[in-house]
Amino acid sequence: MGAPLTFQRFFLSFQAQKEGFMFGCRPFIGVYGCHLKGKFPRVLLSAIFIDANNSVFPVAICICEGESKDSWSWFIDNLYRHIGMEDNRRMTFMSDRQKGVLLAIEKHWPQFNRFCEISKLKTANEDAYNYIIKVELHHWTLHAFDSHVKSDYVTNNITESFNVWVDKFRGLLALLMMEGIRRKMIKRIGKRLQDAMSWSSVIPPLVQKKLSDRQDEARFVTVLCASDKEFKVKEDVKLYIVNLETQSCDCGLWELSGLPCKHAMAVITTTRKNPSDFVHPYLTKDVYLRTYNHVIHPIPDQEQWPHIQHNTVLPPVKKMKPGRPKKNRKRARE
Numbered sequence: 530m531g532a533p534l535t536f537q538r539f540f541l542s543f544q545a546q547k548e549g550f551m552f553g554c555r556p557f558i559g560v561y562g563c564h565l566k567g568k569f570p571r572v573l574l575s576a577i578f579i580d581a582n583n584s585v586f587p588v589a590i591c592i593c594e595g596e597s598k599d600s601w602s603w604f605i606d607n608l609y610r611h612i613g614m615e616d617n618r619r620m621t622f623m624s625d626r627q628k629g630v631l632l633a634i635e636k637h638w639p640q641f642n643r644f645c646e647i648s649k650l651k652t653a654n655e656d657a658y659n660y661i662i663k664v665e666l667h668h669w670t671l672h673a674f675d676s677h678v679k680s681d682y683v684t685n686n687i688t689e690s691f692n693v694w695v696d697k698f699r700g701l702l703a704l705l706m707m708e709g710i711r712r713k714m715i716k717r718i719g720k721r722l723q724d725a726m727s728w729s730s731v732i733p734p735l736v737q738k739k740l741s742d743r744q745d746e747a748r749f750v751t752v753l754c755a756s757d758k759e760f761k762v763k764e765d766v767k768l769y770i771v772n773l774e775t776q777s778c779d780c781g782l783w784e785l786s787g788l789p790c791k792h793a794m795a796v797i798t799t800t801r802k803n804p805s806d807f808v809h810p811y812l813t814k815d816v817y818l819r820t821y822n823h824v825i826h827p828i829p830d831q832e833q834w835p836h837i838q839h840n841t842v843l844p845p846v847k848k849m850k851p852g853r854p855k856k857n858r859k860r861a862r863e
């Protein structure tokens with residue numbers, strides 16, 4: 530008899546999530562960790578993607594003992610073997626987590642493209658960090674992206690949305706939590722697919738909203754002169770060149786976000802073209818449907834599961850926290 534088995538880590542991702550990412554999402558992965566409640570020290574690591582309507586789409590999660598080089602390495606290795614081995618697009622990773630994440634990506638993801646880490650900036654210059662978080666995060670994040678990602682979605686939005694999403698599962702035992710997340714994922718995929726079927730536009734609603742905002746901003750841009758494809762435009766005293774064929778503008782926003790910037794929007798409106806024709810395919814209903822038309826198949830009732838001989842897995846070993854026990858500390862305050 531060897532030592533008794535104890536629970537260490539659990540990785541969960543369904544084929545439908547993997548295919549949803551591969552066929553319908555930008556090559557962008559946000560990796561995050563959040564603490565779980567309960568008797569044992571536990572952390573939930575997650576890999577999150579952004580769908581064509583700029584909403585979060587969790588693709589893999591892992592319950593583990595804590596955030597460390599080892600646990601991140603294990604999670605990223607599993608994620609790579611599940612997705613990265615088949616999806617060979619250059620990935621951009623984003624995280625607000627510690628160094629262990631970057632090391633894990635470098636070790637396990639050969640074709641990764643870029644890693645953006647907001648917290649690094651905080652250590653380097655706290656004032657700059659505060660300024661950027663409050664005022665300029667949007668722009669800063671934009672510049673940290675490579676243009677092939679077609680996203681200007683910011684990391685704190687992703688983390689917040691995901692935290693809200695998993696919040697009610699945080700205190701549950703590992704299996705119940707995974708089951709809760711599985712059910713929620715099934716519902717989410719089904720609901721989003723159904724919603725998308727009823728969209729009348731080829732552009733998803735949140736993207737459409739952004740497009741309309743840019744159209745409003747374009748009122749202050751003047752189109753000066755043009756060839757068939759290239760246009761010179763003026764905003765205040767600044768001049769920009771917009772190229773409809775290469776879908777680019779000097780301001781850089783079009784290439785980064787996949788949506789025409791206000792300068793391009795001025796040209797599109799003046800030339801009476803349809804703005805939807807200039808939106809990157811990553812931000813269209815077609816691609817959105819490709820994210821959500823994969824099914825997580827239901828699991829039969831537990832009664833019907835085949836019986837498998839296995840050793841009992843015990844809960845993880847509780848670690849004593851360093852320092853004096855809590856009880857003494859309380860007494861000292863009294």
Ligand SMILES: [Zn+2]
Binds near residue numbers: 769793
């Ligand atoms: Zn522009």
